Amino acid sequence: MSEAGIPGVVVTPLKLVANEFGRLMEVQRRDDRDFPGFGQVYVTQSFPGIVKAWYRHTLQIDQLAAITGLVKLVLYDDRPDSAARGRVAEIVMGELAPRLVRIPPGVWHGFKALGDSSAFLLHLNSEPYDFGAPDEERRRADDPSIPFAW
Numbered sequence: 001m002s003e004a005g006i007p008g009v010v011v012t013p014l015k016l017v018a019n020e021f022g023r024l025m026e027v028q029r030r031d032d033r034d035f036p037g038f039g040q041v042y043v044t045q046s047f048p049g050i051v052k053a054w055y056r057h058t059l060q061i062d063q064l065a066a067i068t069g070l071v072k073l074v075l076y077d078d079r080p081d082s083a084a085r086g087r088v089a090e091i092v093m094g095e096l097a098p099r100l101v102r103i104p105p106g107v108w109h110g111f112k113a114l115g116d117s118s119a120f121l122l123h124l125n126s127e128p129y130d131f132g133a134p135d136e137e138r139r140r141a142d143d144p145s146i147p148f149a150w
C-alpha cells in the first residue's frame with residue numbers, strides 16, 4: 001500500500017532549501033531507493049482551473065512534481081488485481097506542498113490547477129514518448145466510469 005492508499009503510488013516530500021539568494025528543490029537522484037529508471041523529462045503548464053484528465057499508461061511509470069502553483073492530482077485505481085480496486089485518491093501538491101508523486105502503470109490520473117495562477121509540472125517518465133504509438137490511454141474528464149467529479 002502507499003500514502004495514497006493505492007499500491008505502487010509513492011508520495012515523496014521534496015527537500016526545499018531557501019537562502020538569501022533564492023531556493024533549490026531536490027527532485028530525484030539515480031541512487032534514490034526505488035529509482036524507476038529514466039525515459040524523458042518535460043515540463044507542462046496548466047492554466048488556472050483547467051482540468052487535464054484522464055490518462056493511463058500500460059508500461060510507463062509517471063512521476064510528477066508541481067514546481068509552481070498548486071494542483072490537485074487525482075488517482076483512480078481500477079486494476080483488476082489491485083487490493084485497492086475502486087479507490088480514488090486526491091493529492092494536493094505544488095509550491096506550498098513540494099512532493100514527487102509516482103504513478104504506476106494502470107492507474108488513471110488527472111489534475112487540476114488550483115487558485116489564480118498557472119501550475120508548472122515537472123514530468124519524469126520512465127519511458128521516452130513514442131510518437132507513433134504513445135503509451136497513453138485517455139478518457140474524458142467527465143467520463144462516468146470514473147467515480148470522481150472535478
Ligand SMILES: Cc1cn([C@H]2C[C@H](O)[C@@H](COP(=O)(O)OP(=O)(O)O[C@H]3O[C@H](C)C(=O)[C@H](O)[C@H]3O)O2)c(=O)[nH]c1=O
Binds near residue numbers: 055056062109129136
Ligand atoms: C510527451 C510528449 C508530448 N508531445 C506532444 C503530444 C501532444 O500533441 C502534445 C501534448 O501531449 P499530451 O497530450 O500527452 O500532454 P498532456 O495532456 O499535458 O499530458 C501529459 O501529462 C499527463 C499527466 C500524462 O499522463 C501524459 O502522458 C502526459 O503527456 O505534446 C510531444 O511533442 N513530445 C512529448 O515528449
